Amino acid sequence: MKIILCRTNKRIENQIKKVLEQEAIEVFEFEETLKEANYEIGYMQKLLEVCSKESPQMVWSMEFIPIVSRVCQMLNILYISWVTEKIYDTLYSETVEAPINYIFIAEKSIYEKTKELNPGHIFYMPPGVFNDGIEEKKGVLLTLSKEKQQKYLMRQDGSGYLWGYIKGITETQKKIYGVSIIEKLITKEIEEEFKETVYRGGIGSDYKEEPIKYLIDDFISDTLTEIEKEEIKEKTKADFIQEGDIEKIGEINIYSTSRKWKKGLPFEAIDIMAAGGFLIINYQDEIEEYFVIDEELVVFEDFEDLEKKIIYYKEHEEERKQIAKKGQEAVKERFALLERLEDMFYILENALGEE
Amino acid sequence: MRILLFDWSSYGREYLFSALVELGHDVERIIFDAEKDDKDEEYQKKAIKLLSYGYYDLVFGSNYFPLVATACHENGIPYVSWLYDSPLTRIWHESVYYPENTIFSFDQGLCNALKKHGVERIFYMPLAANAKEEDEFELDEEEKEKYSSDISFVGSLYKDGQEVDEAIEKNNLDFLKGYNDAIINAQCEIAGYNFLEEMSEVENMKTIVEALLPEMVEGYFSSPTMIYANYYLAKKVTHKERCKVLKAVSEKFNMDIYTKDDTSMLSKIVNKGTVGYYDKMPLVFHYSKINLNITLRSIQTGIPLRCWDIMAAGGFLLTNYQEDFLKHFEPGVDFVYYLNEEDLLEKVEYYLTHEEERKRIARNGYEKVKKYHSYKTTIEKMLKIAVEGDCRV
Numbered sequence: 001m002k003i004i005l006c007r008t009n010k011r012i013e014n015q016i017k018k019v020l021e022q023e024a025i026e027v028f029e030f031e032e033t034l035k036e037a038n039y040e041i042g043y044m045q046k047l048l049e050v051c052s053k054e055s056p057q058m059v060w061s062m063e064f065i066p067i068v069s070r071v072c073q074m075l076n077i078l079y080i081s082w083v084t085e086k087i088y089d090t091l092y093s094e095t096v097e098a099p100i101n102y103i104f105i106a107e108k109s110i111y112e113k114t115k116e117l118n119p120g121h122i123f124y125m126p127p128g129v130f131n132d133g134i135e136e137k138k139g140v141l142l143t144l145s146k147e148k149q150q151k152y153l154m155r156q157d158g159s160g161y162l163w164g165y166i167k168g169i170t171e172t173q174k175k176i177y178g179v180s181i182i183e184k185l186i187t188k189e190i191e192e193e194f195k196e197t198v199y200r201g202g203i204g205s206d207y208k209e210e211p212i213k214y215l216i217d218d219f220i221s222d223t224l225t226e227i228e229k230e231e232i233k234e235k236t237k238a239d240f241i242q243e244g245d246i247e248k249i250g251e252i253n254i255y256s257t258s259r260k261w262k263k264g265l266p267f268e269a270i271d272i273m274a275a276g277g278f279l280i281i282n283y284q285d286e287i288e289e290y291f292v293i294d295e296e297l298v299v300f301e302d303f304e305d306l307e308k309k310i311i312y313y314k315e316h317e318e319e320r321k322q323i324a325k326k327g328q329e330a331v332k333e334r335f336a337l338l339e340r341l342e343d344m345f346y347i348l349e350n351a352l353g354e355e
Numbered sequence: 356m357r358i359l360l361f362d363w364s365s366y367g368r369e370y371l372f373s374a375l376v377e378l379g380h381d382v383e384r385i386i387f388d389a390e391k392d393d394k395d396e397e398y399q400k401k402a403i404k405l406l407s408y409g410y411y412d413l414v415f416g417s418n419y420f421p422l423v424a425t426a427c428h429e430n431g432i433p434y435v436s437w438l439y440d441s442p443l444t445r446i447w448h449e450s451v452y453y454p455e456n457t458i459f460s461f462d463q464g465l466c467n468a469l470k471k472h473g474v475e476r477i478f479y480m481p482l483a484a485n486a487k488e489e490d491e492f493e494l495d496e497e498e499k500e501k502y503s504s505d506i507s508f509v510g511s512l513y514k515d516g517q518e519v520d521e522a523i524e525k526n527n528l529d530f531l532k533g534y535n536d537a538i539i540n541a542q543c544e545i546a547g548y549n550f551l552e553e554m555s556e557v558e559n560m561k562t563i564v565e566a567l568l569p570e571m572v573e574g575y576f577s578s579p580t581m582i583y584a585n586y587y588l589a590k591k592v593t594h595k596e597r598c599k600v601l602k603a604v605s606e607k608f609n610m611d612i613y614t615k616d617d618t619s620m621l622s623k624i625v626n627k628g629t630v631g632y633y634d635k636m637p638l639v640f641h642y643s644k645i646n647l648n649i650t651l652r653s654i655q656t657g658i659p660l661r662c663w664d665i666m667a668a669g670g671f672l673l674t675n676y677q678e679d680f681l682k683h684f685e686p687g688v689d690f691v692y693y694l695n696e697e698d699l700l701e702k703v704e705y706y707l708t709h710e711e712e713r714k715r716i717a718r719n720g721y722e723k724v725k726k727y728h729s730y731k732t733t734i735e736k737m738l739k740i741a742v743e744g745d746c747r748v
Contacts, residue, residue, distance in 0.1 A: 160529030167530075167557065168537025175550045185540050 002026040004054060006047070006061040006068055008034060011245035012084060012267055013062055015130040019337050028054050037090055038066045038204050047071045063087065064103055069095040078102065080344070083110065084127055084267045086260035089150060091117055094206045102348055108286070109180070109262045113214055123347055126290075127267040128340030129331060131274035134249055139239030140310060141250025141277075143268055144229050145258040146243030151201030152219055158197035165190055170220050173259070174227070177283040177301060180262050182217045191216070221259035232256050235303045236310065244268070249277035252313055252320065254306070256282050264290065273297065273331040278324035280309055290334055296327040356380050356742075359406075361387045361416035361423050365439065366632055366660060367730070370485050371417060374730035378738070383411075393421040393448065393574065402426035413742070419458060421448040421574070428453040435741045439482055439660060441465065442585030442653040447577035457741035463679050464549070464655025472576070478740060481683060482660050483733040484667035486725035492641050492669075499642060502635075504611040505707060506604060507643040509636060510661060512616040513594040513651070518567055519587045531559045535588065542592045542652065543599070546694060547676050549655050551584035551592070589653035597649050603696050604647070608703055613639060640670035644713065645706055648674035658683075663728065666690065666720040671713045673702060683727070689720040 003020065005027050007013050017027045032046050044067050051059070051071060059072050064081040072079035073095070082104040083091070090096075091114045096103070101118060104125035105111040111124040169185050195212045198219060233241060236254055246268055255269045263286045273279050273296075281287075283299040291297050298313070300306035313320045358375055362368055362384045375382045385405075391398040403426045406414070414427050419436040427434035428450065438446060438460040446465070451458070451474055459480035460466050469477045494502070523532050534557050542551060561579040568582060598620065604610050605624040612618055613630045630636045640646050646665040656678035665672045672690040674680070684690050691706065693699035706713045 159533075160527075161533035161536075164530035164533025164535075164557070165537045166533075168534040169541065171554055172538060172541035172550065175548075175553065176545070181541060181544055184544055185537060187540075 001058075002028065002054060002056045004028045004030050004047075004050060004056045004059045006030045006032075006034075006059060006065065008062055008065075010062050010084075011271065012127075012129075015337055016060070016062075016341070018132075019130050019341055023338075023341075028056065030059075034065065034067075036067075038093065038206075040067055043067055044071055048074070051075055051077065064090045064093075064096065064101075066090055066093040066095040069093075069098055069101055072100050073098045076100065078348075080104070080348070082106065082125065082344075086110070086145065086258045086266075087150060088114060089200060089203070089210070091122075092203070092208045092210050094208065102351065104344060106267065107261055107263060110260075117208070120351065125340060125344060126264060126335070127270055128335050128337035129267065129270045129274040130337040131271055134246065134275040136275075136277075137240060137248050137250050139250050140236060140252045140254065140314075141240045141242065141248065142232065142236050142238035142254045142256075143246060143272065144232070144241070144243045144256055145225070145261070145266065145268070150218065150222060152198050152222075153201040154198055156197055158193060162190065162193045162197060166194075166216075166220065170224055170227075173220065174224055175302075178285045178287075180217070180221075180259075180285075182220050183213055186213050186216055194219075218260060224259045228256060228259070231303065232306075235307060246271050246275070249275050251278065251317075252280065252310060253277040254280050254310070257284060270331055270335050273324075273327045274335070276324055276328045278313070278320045279327060280306065280313070291327070291330060295323060296330045298323065356412040356738075357410060358382045359411040359414045360384045361414060361420065363387045363389045363416075363418075365417045367439075367483075368417070369633070370483070370730040371415075371734070374734045375415065377731050378735055387416070387420070387423075389418075389420065391422075392445065395422075398422065399425060403429045406430040406432050413738075418443060419446050419448075419451070421445055421450040424448075424450040424453055424456055427455045431455060433457065433741055435459070435737060437480065437737065438462070438465070441651065441655075441657065442589065444575065444577060444582065444586070447575045447581070449574055449576060457737075459737055459740075460657070461679075462655050462657030463682075464657065468552075468655075478737075479679075480733065480737055481658055481679065481728065482663050483728050483730045484660075484663035484724050485729050486667045486721060487637050487641070487669065492638065494638070498638075502638040502642040504639070504643040505609040506645040506647055506703060507611045507613065507639055508601060508647045508649070509613040509630060509639060510597075510649075511614060512597050512618070513590045514616060515590045515594075516587050519563060522563055522567060526559075528559050528563075531557060531563070535591070538588060539591050539595060542588070543596050547678070549589075549652060551588045551652065552581050554580060554584065554588075556580045585653040589651065592652045593649070596652070600647075600649055600696060600699065603700060604703060607700060608707065611643075636664065637668040640665045640668035643670060644710075645673050645703060646670045648672060650675055650677055662690070663724060666717075666724045669717055669721045671706065671717040672720060673699070673706065684720065684723060687716070689716065689723055691716065 003025055007029055020027050030050055032043055034043055048071055058078040058080050059068055060080045061068055063083055069079050079100050080102050084106045088110050096117050101121050103122045106127045108124055115122045169182055173182055191212050194216050249272055253272045257266055269281055280298045280300055283301055293299055298309060300309055358380045360382055399422050402422055406426050407430050413433045415435045417437050418440050419438060424434055434456050436458045441462055456476055458477045461482045463479050466477050466479045538554055556579055560583050564579040564582050601624060602621050605621055611625045611627050613627050615629050618624055618626045630639055648662050650659050658677055658679050662672055662674055674692050676692045686692055691702060693702050
């Protein structure tokens with residue numbers, strides 16, 4: 001089997017290539033830089049060319065890229081995408097509806113929001129990892145999520161009431177980890193006014209209208225994530241900071257998820273554990289389903305708690321190492337990338353068999 | 356000891372006085388006008404003079420008054436204050452740091468907050484209740500019928516805060532209004548964690564506090580947000596929450612309410628008006644199958660007085676979750692708590708139909724209050740700490 005992997009410069013792409021190749025699948029890396037995900041004609045021509053030459057059975061990418069889907073539709077090739085980041089707005093592109101698409105989503109609440117956009121073709125698939133070692137540094141390392149920011153534009157100013165209300169929700173959510181209360185607090189009036197005031201930028205006419213409550217939720221989550229990033233940088237006084245893909249691990253690794261990643265651990269956090277890093281992460285819904293807290297990883301409830309835990313684990317090296325070791329074993333057992341890929345192929349076989 | 360009791364119109368004042376006497380102290384009561392507290396200089400001078408004769412060994416009083424603290428401080432006389440109200444702004448007065456003070460609060464959350472501000476002589480002490488005797492509930496059938504309910508609630512709906520509402524409306528403070536609404540809605544959704552005080556000070560909040568509650572600014576170290584949270588937001592949340600909960604319960608079950616407030620928006624509830632604290636209220640608690648408690652949101656973790664009075668009257672208590680309960684009582688054995696509206700409705704249904712269990716729980720709660728939480732026992736503990744420095748509570 002031959003797969004074309006459209007690269008977008010993510011660490012997980014290297015890992016996927018390795019695992020697929022181990023399974024005797026030929027992987028052709030399409031390395032053209034993607035400047036615009038929807039209508040970039042140059043990218044499209046090059047991908048068409050490569051596909052014609054290589055004749056793959058499938059095209060893969062680590063996010064859903066409408067233009068890749070367009071190419072696959074033209075050539076009638078399967079397009080497999082695995083959304084492992086918090087950005088998912090391209091799922092509202094009409095290209096999503098094509099039957100050649102099979103979309104896997106690594107975060108459950110994003111999956112719940114979007115599964116109806118192409119029923120039977122969108123699945124939940126938690127992240128997986130194949131980490132064969134990474135540089136380890138002395139000291140405290142802070143890893144933050146880094147993704148291209150979504151754009152929000154304003155049609156008009158909006159009332160003081162709207163912004164006061166938004167500020168109120170943002171502040172409340174800031175106090176609470178692991179449970180999202182944003183959706184519960186959005187009233188009909190706020191929904192109506194927000195719709196008149198704010199819209200997503202950079203979206204074409206072939207996009208479906210996203211439910212406004214999701215837009216507000218994303219807007220508040222993005223705002224909060226940015227505020228918290230600055231705060232945590234200041235509070236942790238980390239020796240190193242990295243954003244996005246991990247390049248190294250520290251003795252103590254702190255991870256703060258994006259507020260849009262509401263359930264479970266994101267890829268980078270699992271990647272840290274797989275590399276044998278001791279992980280302290282903000283409390284998240286569903287963590288307990290996969291890990292034993294304080295045995296395999298450590299969670300913090302707020303910044304005060306985080307500061308205490310950093311001090312504690314700096315002084316308790318043995319305990320820290322023990323947790324890191326157990327965490328690494330847990331990830332290898334429960335988050336093996338090979339297993340995720342096998343599951344994906346299994347789902348594909350079944351789905352294709354039914355059609 | 357010769358004790359001066361600063362007496363004012365607080366609930367339980369009679370129990371307080373009797374307990375001090377029962378403990379063998381020589382107690383003098385002085386009727387204190389709380390309104391004149393830290394505003395009337397003449398009154399302050401009188402208080403200082405009264406204590407200057409050196410006749411009293413100790414001053415005792417419920418809640419906390421800066422005027423009393425100052426008078427004690429000037430004369431080097433110990434002041435024992437027992438907080439039972441929340442919110443209580445006076446506790447954030449600078450006089451709270453005087454070394455003569457020993458302050459007891461029924462709310463561990465408030466204790467922690469004061470400790471954080473460097474107040475050293477603050478201790479947790481729950482409220483108390485004198486358990487009623489069986490013969491106090493002997494009534495004829497007609498009277499019994501009058502005080503019987505499936506579920507009852509005694510208390511206010513907290514329709515306070517109109518002056519703040521009006522100021523916001525009049526000055527078009529839309530941002531603040533939006534902010535308030537979001538915070539109130541959010542706090543209503545979240546039980547067991549009070550975050551109102553931790554909110555940030557948004558524009559105009561300080562102006563409102565200074566304009567409407569000027570007496571809470573000078574000489575006080577509480578922030579405008581704290582005042583705003585406790586005197587306005589907490590009551591708004593409580594109002595919204597009580598209305599919502601009472602509506603939900605009364606629509607499914609027979610429910611009575613004892614309150615001075617208008618309850619016309621709760622069409623199914625029977626409003627039986629107010630009820631006397633010392634004589635009639637215990638009857639309501641005793642003869643109701645289920646007594647509901649919905650805590651005022653400015654109380655962080657503490658057990659409200661209502662709960663003690665319910666248990667002391669042998670009533671079955673169903674309450675929202677408050678952390679301090681677990682220091683003294685076992686849930687499901689001595690009392691029952693609910694987590695949210697759905698849980699509450701299920702528990703009402705269950706305990707209405709499980710009479711034996713309900714009675715057993717009420718009995719257990721009663722016995723514990725009787726054994727460990729009478730005014731006498733509680734005051735004895737406080738005096739021990741205040742006088743002998745014995746901190747084993």
